[in-house]
Amino acid sequence: MCGIAGVVRADEDVGVREDALRRMARALRHRGPDGFGLGFGPGAGFVSTRLAIFDIPGGWQPIVTEPDGSAIVYNGEVYNHPELRADLAAGGVDCRTLTDTEVVLRLLVRDGLDALHRLNGQFAFAWWQPRERRLTLVRDRFGVRPLHYAVQPDGGIVFGSEAKALFASGEIAAEPDLAGVDDVFTTWGPRAPVTPFRGVRQLRPGSLLVWERGRIVADRTWWRPDYTARDAPPEEELLELMRDSVRLRLRADVAVGTYLSGGLDSSLITALARDASEHRLRTFSVAFQDERFDERSHQQAVASALGTEHHVLDIGPADIADAFRDVVRHAEAPLIRTAPVPLYLLARATREQGITVVATGEGADELFWGYDLFKEVVLRRRALHDEAALAELDELYPYLAATGARRGPAWRRFFLDAGAPDDPLFSHQTRAVSTAAVKAFYTPEVEAALLPRDSMQALRDDLPEAFGGWGPLERASYLEVRTLLEPYLLAAQGDRVAMAHGVEGRYPFLDHRVFEHAVRMAPEGKLDGMREKAALRDLAAAVLPARIADRPKQPYRAPEFVPFFADGSPDWVEELLSPAALRETGLFDEQRVAGLVRRCRSGRASGLREGMALVGVLSTQAWHEIFCGPRADRYPEETREP
């Protein structure tokens, strides 16, 4: 696991400066704290910052093959690399190192891009073929690992794991792209290829981009979630698959732990990891002083039942405020929730315990229809012709009761009016409508600038051709994978906050074989009536205490108002929300924000609407200050020796 970056010129006679590459390396040091490597070619320069997991002495990058000088900088893990290495060896191709990086490079050299389909893992990499002057950028199936790039006016290309590496090159300026900001306030994250920065793009999950001699010659998907119906798999196959997925994800030359939320998914992963681990497994949890968000008793129950060495990080409001801006710095995007902050702190604590790789439960809710959103789709569709379904809508999202959201006729009407059933985005209209609470704070100028580009229409226009042929819940699952999982959960709440401390998250549910299995399963295996993740619950019943296997889902959330408006809250909060700061950013209306601040200050602000508004406005202000404002981050050169 690493950070990667590079600059390639359209004109090979124009050199790439080492100081630029060193600044890029410094900007990505958190992703690879164990060291860095530089590589140069005519009009090309590459950077890798390394978190050493496989072949610790031998795995330095860039790795170059002979005789053609094909090179790779690579961020990620391909878990089946021993099997692929054996296959290469059987064909007479030997590797110099024990890294997955070299295996991937040699497979690419031998088989071309067809090799991608054989990779089981999470990765983003740049493959450089100097003779053809061709740069190929690739991102894994679900977009676990990030990859950004910008094409320069002269045709040159700058890329990096994170956008900050591009800015550190000194060749790309950080300016807001309202489309990316507006995506956050529509579906919670900027959707690739859009980013919140003008001119900066990110590869779509499961896609590749080929740049050759100053031109992009291919920009295509090599894998996408396909929900086309096929034959149901044998039920018992799921447990075998999950065991194998976990087994593969425990492969490392360092110790692997798990994150334990106390819910079904992470508990199941922990149970399987415990079974597959040769050592006593270490588990890590976030606990909240505010009991509305706290799940420590459930976490403890799982840890005790499985006999893990358990670590709990206790989070109070001040912890969230203190780390908030650093989280925005790593997320590189506005946020609408504070929930990434505790996970940032948990990664730090995990690292301090000497663990750099953790397996977690991400992906289960999207693949096995765990979110209330899936029940909502069923009920909203049923309510069109059956009034009894209306009352059942009251049972959804019970956790929102703690934030002031209420049940009753207006709540039900909210769902009914949110979108037409023939809209391809039917399942996600309620989320878009509620998240739009932040957009109500835009200045008139921003509203006008966004008129030509509606975020939901952009999403609609980007749907795959087969989408219309899928069932309502399959469509909802696809949209969750594309709008929530990659742009938010795997990014702001996943890769970015973990890699901020050089901790690598691994996601057994996101093994593509598990995805294929989930798609093939009968719908009742996912949502059985109103019993979500039915097959996973059945599976968990065999390996976990009943109270965990049957526990209703509790979404992970964190406090939103108290951290920023309690006694002793940091001064920067009011400074960032001041009229002067808002004018400088130019995105939000001063008077409206002043009204919100008054309500927050007096303790009257409450509910989903104002919670998202506060976090949305505050994080955007912080994001602008960190990246785009006059006091934006500067990136010094990496001074360590490569």
Added chain:
Amino acid sequence: MKQAEDARIEVRDEIREFIRENFLYMRPDLELQDGDNLLGLGLIDSLGFVELVEEVQARYGIQVQDVEITEDNFGSVDAITGFVERKRAT
């Protein structure tokens, strides 16, 4: 009659204050009149509407039925005042 009129004024004041406090800060340019359409003006969005209806239910102890969620009943300060009055009378 006087009592009923006083009650109506009190409800109107309370609704007006609730809207001022919770929503009007979003529209500092607006001089809200009691007959103004709260949704049509964009003052209250659909999520805000949920909060408004709940406030009416909770504050006045009345049960709102699904069919009563209409602009005639909740579209303005006047409409809400009239709705509360009618519900209390039944």
